[in-house]
Amino acid sequence: MTIIRTDPLSSPHCPHIDKDRELIHVDCASHIYPDGSVGIHDMCFYVQKNEIVALCGPNGSGKSTLIEHLNGLLTPSEGNIAVNGRSITKGELTDLWREVGVVFQQSDDQLFAPTVLDDVMFGPLNMGMSREAALNAATGALEAVGAADLVQKLPNYLSGGQKRLISIAGILAMKPRIIALDEPTSDLDPVHSGMIEDLILELKQRFGISVVIATHDLDLAARIADRVCLVRKGSVFAEGKPDEIFYDEELLQETGLKPPQIVRVYRAYCRMQGIPADQHPISIEGMMVAIRGK
Numbered sequence: 001m002t003i004i005r006t007d008p009l010s011s012p013h014c015p016h017i018d019k020d021r022e023l024i025h026v027d028c029a030s031h032i033y034p035d036g037s038v039g040i041h042d043m044c045f046y047v048q049k050n051e052i053v054a055l056c057g058p059n060g061s062g063k064s065t066l067i068e069h070l071n072g073l074l075t076p077s078e079g080n081i082a083v084n085g086r087s088i089t090k091g092e093l094t095d096l097w098r099e100v101g102v103v104f105q106q107s108d109d110q111l112f113a114p115t116v117l118d119d120v121m122f123g124p125l126n127m128g129m130s131r132e133a134a135l136n137a138a139t140g141a142l143e144a145v146g147a148a149d150l151v152q153k154l155p156n157y158l159s160g161g162q163k164r165l166i167s168i169a170g171i172l173a174m175k176p177r178i179i180a181l182d183e184p185t186s187d188l189d190p191v192h193s194g195m196i197e198d199l200i201l202e203l204k205q206r207f208g209i210s211v212v213i214a215t216h217d218l219d220l221a222a223r224i225a226d227r228v229c230l231v232r233k234g235s236v237f238a239e240g241k242p243d244e245i246f247y248d249e250e251l252l253q254e255t256g257l258k259p260p261q262i263v264r265v266y267r268a269y270c271r272m273q274g275i276p277a278d279q280h281p282i283s284i285e286g287m288m289v290a291i292r293g294k
């Protein structure tokens with residue numbers, strides 16, 4: 001069911017969260033940057049076990065600022081953030097990076113070691129793993145992202161798509177419970193985008209990791225997210241399943257977003273055929289089934 005959080009008085013500001021499944025709870029957090037810019041404002045957001053959550057919103061709406069709060073890179077000026085029930089605002093959780101791995105939009109912000117292997121081993125070694133365990137973790141992560149052949153390469157000389165894969169491997173090697181990826185498919189060709197998409201699904205299905213993605217690619221969000229959060233002016237404005245959110249034209253307009261391509265194609269087809277667009281397909285396969293049923 002879509003939850004619209006426009007009126008904090010008539011609905012609880014933070015929606016009801018299943019405490020047994022809760023991994024992260026951002027509770028009315030605000031962040032003001034040193035120059036006075038508002039990064040997030042009264043942000044309420046949560047991540048549950050075994051889910052993929054997509055943060056969708058226009059430029060400057062606060063998606064990256066929120067993501068940087070999830071592993072403690074930024075701390076809220078107001079409000080609270082809890083991971084596994086431990087509040088970081090009260091200083092209880094200093095090793096947040098063990099629980100939440102963040103993959104930045106710019107891979108160059110993340111890669112720094114002389115070789116790919118050194119880079120991917122850095123996190124595990126820093127966590128206190130032995131060299132042998134770190135090597136195993138790094139090798140396993142590089143295999144999982146399909147980049148085992150890049151192991152001896154220099155990160156500087158990799159392509160954008162390869163750098164993105166190595167950044168994800170570096171996070172995966174630390175075996176966090178949650179991985180947040182900021183614009184994971186931006187600047188990637190369709191093949192690399194597809195690899196990242198498959199990998200995100202695998203993180204959830206094979207490794208049981210919950211994934212947060214901030215993305216402008218609403219078609220990607222429609223295909224892989226269990227839950228979509230619309231971000232506007234520094235807070236989550238509405239949330240729901242992709243087929244609910246992406247078929248709500250008014251909601252998208254208010255957020256400043258356009259419906260995903262699949263929604264526009266389905267509507268155009270129904271209009272052309274003079275049939276009601278009364279189903280909510282969000283994948284090509286789903287659209288075929290919806291059309292065939294007419």
Ligand SMILES: Nc1ncnc2c1ncn2[C@@H]1O[C@H](COP(=O)(O)OP(=O)(O)OP(=O)(O)O)[C@@H](O)[C@H]1O
Pocket residue numbers: 033034035037038039040057058059060061062063064065066
């Ligand atoms: N380091 C910073 N110093 C000052 N203001 C900042 C800083 N980083 C972000 N902001 C401001 O905070 C607000 C939210 O920015 P943020 O980068 O979180 O948005 P976003 O939703 O990730 O945007 P985009 O889709 O363009 O990546 C913007 O107004 C931005 O100008």
Ligand SMILES: [Mg+2]
Pocket residue numbers: 063064065182214
């Ligand atoms: Mg951003």
